[in-house]
Amino acid sequence: MTVFRLLRSADAVEGIRDGLLFVPFSLPLAISYAISARIAGLADWQIVLWSAAIYAGSAQLACLSALTAGAGMAELLIITFMANARHGLIAIGISPYLRPVTRRAMPLLGFTLATSSAGLLPAKAARGGNFQVYALSTQICQWAQWLLFTFFGVWLGPMVPAAWTPVLGFAVPAAFLGLVAPLIRESRASGILAALVSAALALGLTVFWPPQICAIVGAFGGALAGILIPEGGNHD
């Protein structure tokens, strides 16, 4: 009964509403994953089970392409680590906001952590309200979407016209930009500097390193650049 009461709370409704905004983001990714997994030879139940257990679209896609090329367990674990390293950074980045979260809720919060958490959770902490209910409801909503769309992708994937793929793919940068905008607005000059430095490093370093490494180096470089501007320098 407590769960149903929580689900009706304003913070849970807000979390579910914000989670549903990522339908255009997770739908094309889940369908791409389901199609790739079928091509790699996974059974339908394995495709859905993997999505439920790992909830990491980019890692799943990267592992599938390595698996098809004959990669072993050690290579798959290295690929998973590389593709998910940014989630470790996101977990570190949201940790200052987690004081209202109970120890019991932490494992579920960690399991359902997504890239969107980097934008949604700090913004909720700034707005106020029940942070734990919001965080769990928005993340579980997105995990459920991922699972549901994987299930749909197994059956509907072959019917999606190929011309739609690049259009649906634009949901990824659009969603990330929509998430970072309020964070930049909140921290003003230092936020703009952090964003510009990380974007430049994440792109420019791809000449030397794989994109996943560049994104991590860019995130560190951007955050370091952000603290160079004194907090007083953030006022208009």
Place this chain on the structure above:
Amino acid sequence: MTSGTTVLPMIIGTAVLTFGIRYLPIALLGGRRLRPMLERFLRYLPIGILSGLVAQSTFLRGGMLNAGISDYYLHGMILVVLLAVWTRNLAAIILGGLALVGLLTFLGNG
């Protein structure tokens, strides 16, 4: 093609590793009071992560830089930035960008 004996250990191994990557930082750092400078650094980290991903998902195709003026993603990103400045509505930002890229793609192919 893969066999069930390969896939199940892969599912378990990648799931355990992924959970560890996400949960351990939260378990170790979550709710603790950190040095103010470290806390400031961590508050800029989400901006750094998301901005890098915006840049890469807009301008990288198959690991190669693709920033031509004729690229529909660049046009879509200009609209998305304008929407992000004018509105705080995430749905409007995502759907507005998708609508423009969709329109340009189908007009370009037509």
